[in-house]
Amino acid sequence: MWWRVWRLSGLTLLGGAVVAGAMAAGGDGGGAAVVLVACALLAAVYSPMVFPRSVGVAEARRRSAADGRPVVFWRPGCAYCLRLRIRLGPRAGRLHWVNIWRDAEAAAAVRAVNDGNETVPTVVVAGTAHTNPDPAWVRERV
Structure with a gap:
């Protein structure tokens, strides 16, 4: 049941990590950090913690x-x-x-x-x- 509640936040964070990892592997560490932080903030907004x-x-x-x-x-x-x-x-x-x-x-x-x-x-x-x-x-x- 916990997965249902946290699904959107988890998928947002996971997707951000994948995109940020690909960007970092391509040499864009700064852009990767921005994407990761943005996705972490969005995941927090969609979480029950708000x-x-x-x-x-x-x-x-x-x-x-x-x-x-x-x-x-x-x-x-x-x-x-x-x-x-x-x-x-x-x-x-x-x-x-x-x-x-x-x-x-x-x-x-x-x-x-x-x-x-x-x-x-x-x-x-x-x-x-x-x-x-x-x-x-x-x-x-x-």
Whole structure:
């Protein structure tokens, strides 16, 4: 299961290493270093490390009921989830993040509100699900 979460980051880093190795073998050490650093940064952006620590769906619902903060269902490699995370800035840590690739119940909850699709980000505010909401709208609810 860990491979599914880290697949995009790993492939980005591996591809960068291959290209950088070929460039270095051809005598372009500086270009190889630039490619390797760029791919490492891109791999970090696509990794789960960019997101606040995920909790299980049951824990997220419990916390949300206690503090009224939204629950965000996401998955690694999702460009829209990354957009939401970046646009929320430091406020992202105030939300309850649930990785649907680590929690089968969370994936089922997302499918239930999205016509059987695992469309993320799905943000639940006060018991109502909102699929791929505008980040500014989410910021107002935090």
